[in-house]
Amino acid sequence: MYIRINLNNLTTSMEDTNQDAIDIEMDNNDNAIDYNSSDIEEYDEVIELDENTLQRLKKNDSSVTHLSLSLSASDQNYHNYFNDIDWKVDGDCIASNTHLKKLHIIGSIPADHKHNRRQLLEDFFSCMNRNRSINVIDINSACFEFGGDLIEGLQGHPSINRLDVSVSYSKKLGSKGYSVLGKVLQHTRCKLNDLRLTNCKLDDEGISIVCDALLGNSTLKKLDLSDNGQISPIGWTALSAFLQSTKCNLIELKLFRTGINDEGADILGNALHVSSVKVLHLSCYHENIGSVGWQTLLNQSALKSLDISCNSSITPEGWESLFNSLQRRGTKLVELNIAENNIGYEGLDALGKLISNMNTLKILCMNDMVYTDDEAWVWVSFFDTMWGSNLDLVELYLGDIKICDDGIEVLTSLVSSMPSLKILTLGYNRSVTPFGWWQALSEILESPNFVLKELHLDQNKIDDDTMIVFANALEHNKTLKSLHLYQDPRDFDDDDNLITKKGWEAVSTLLCNKTSIMDTYNSNHTLQDFTDDPILYDDEIKKNLPSDLISSIELNKNKDKVEVARQKILQTHFHFSDDDTSNMQEFLDMELQVMPTVVEWIGRPTPIGWRGSSMTGLSMMYKLVRKMPDLFDSNAQKKLSAGKRKRDV
Secondary structure, eight states: OHHHHHGGGGTSOOOOOOOOOOOOOOOSSTTOOOTTOOOTTOOSOEEEOSHHHHHHHHTTOTTOOEEEEEOOTTOTTSOOGGGGOOHHHHTHHHHTOSSOOEEEEESOOOTTOSSOHHHHHHHHHHHHTTOSSOOEEEEEESOHHHHHHHHHTTTTOSSOOEEEEEEOTTOOOHHHHHHHHHHHHHOTTOOOOEEEOTTSOOOHHHHHHHHHHHTTOOOOOEEEOTTOTTOOHHHHHHHHHHHTSTTOOOOEEEOTTOOOOHHHHHHHHHHHHTSOOOEEEOOSOOTTOOHHHHHHHTOOTTOOEEEOOSOTTSOHHHHHHHHHHHHHHTOOOSEEEOOSOBOHHHHHHHHHHHHTTOTTOOEEEOTTOBOSOOOTHHHHHHHHHTTTSOOOOSEEEOTTSOOOHHHHHHHHHHHTTOTTOOEEEOTTOTTSOHHHHHHHHHHHHHOTTOOOOEEEOTTSOOOHHHHHHHHHHTTTOSSOOEEEOOOOGGGSOTTOOOOOHHHHHHHHHHHOOOSSHHHHHTSOOSOOBOOSSOTTTOHHHHTTSOTTHHHHHHHHTSSOHHHHHHHHHHHHHSOOOSSOOGGGHHHHTSOGGGHHHHHHHHHOOOOTTOOSOOOOSHHHHHHHHHHOGGGGOHHHHHHHHHHHHHHHO
């Protein structure tokens, strides 16, 4: 009777309550930034050019989206098939392609190549410039006197909106490279909105040429000059002129490891104060910037995203002064990254007061924070400071901060009042005991009002009992997709109780409870990821995993949760032999009027693009027909209907 009542649930939509990552709106003008928009660079497969790939390109194969082209005959790591193609003859495979999104061009054609290298490039770019699908060009050349020829072919391309340029070894972009890059940026049909010149050995000449070309450019939104440590105040003056120009619409500026000093910081800071820049990255070892330089650089209230991670030269007193200054100016930061810094107790206290008054903050990264005190009570004090605030984070990163049981308890009480929190990272906090983890986290995992999508607990002291508590808490959770639990036994003491087969069996039951059909239906069909690390491929860990755990994870990665539940039921309860049809009785006992729904459910096809194992249900349909032949006999149906009418009379 229980199955009969609930069978219709198996045929109706099982709503997937996993919401897409929310858009974080910065402001109401055209410079609003969507921090959840993904870059074009991520694709399923990077495919090298060879004979097989060429044939796939000619067929406009939809799976070839990211193509790697090696031009160097001497490069041992890549094929040089590019140089053997007659692009005048075979160029349509690029020109007419509608699926290519990114080209990764490596190396350079040797000067003594049998063909004229410039002519070869012109033939290639002639067909590439007729393409309308390519968005990203990534060039890594070992010789940029030649690389200049390569970049020149990009002028006026109709669809390219991102250009990545880097050089190999001790080479540099060179005067010719700077010049042709300027021509690309000045072209009237330039559509570039993202320019990445990382590790190009940019000097004052180079950045001056690039920035002069950008003075008339209104399309560029992102500029990355990271890993260029040869720029002096002369170069920063050129960049500042671009930032202050009337046509500048730059939103994001990345300056990782650029070696900027106080003089450069003063020049750049004054320009940033009046610029359109809202996202500023200044992480990694800016040891030449003093407290005055930092104050000038960050003296703008319009910033929405600030990354000043890995700046160990800033003292705790400096951090305290910086956070107090931000608070006085009424900053409206949406994203703040201060990971891997020694902010000390003074800085931590000032930070707590700052962010407790910031109702705009959505992303906070404090991974691997170091403070001068050895006592973990500082985190209890820090989280207590934010009680009663309007803080509603979307992402919170607190990996490796030496937090203890008391601290994690206060933290989870705090975040349980954040209805928008989607990502919480707490990995590498080994001062928390297994009891501390399940006591603090089980309640929020069980709460229907908590919408967490990712929880990172890698390399923590979590044992089987904790895993069982987590599994019970997640039984009805419809939002958590990732629970990262990687543990490397080599990093723990012998007496640490880690996750064993018993704990993973609880997770396996969570994903596919085999007790009954309805228990399988009511299993968790949302959780689909356990780690970024190779937990499912590490032999030491894999031996503790139940055999069906990996298959359940793969099934859960499908978006159609109705079909996920159906597949688990078919594979768990109806994968029987010819002699074993015991579970068929559940269907044989159902009312006749329910049978059309039953037949449809059994014979439903698997959606296109299905991940993991699948059953068609045809074998089950065959057994149902053999067990109930009258169901498909029209004469028997007529007799049954006539008998029913007589009884009704």
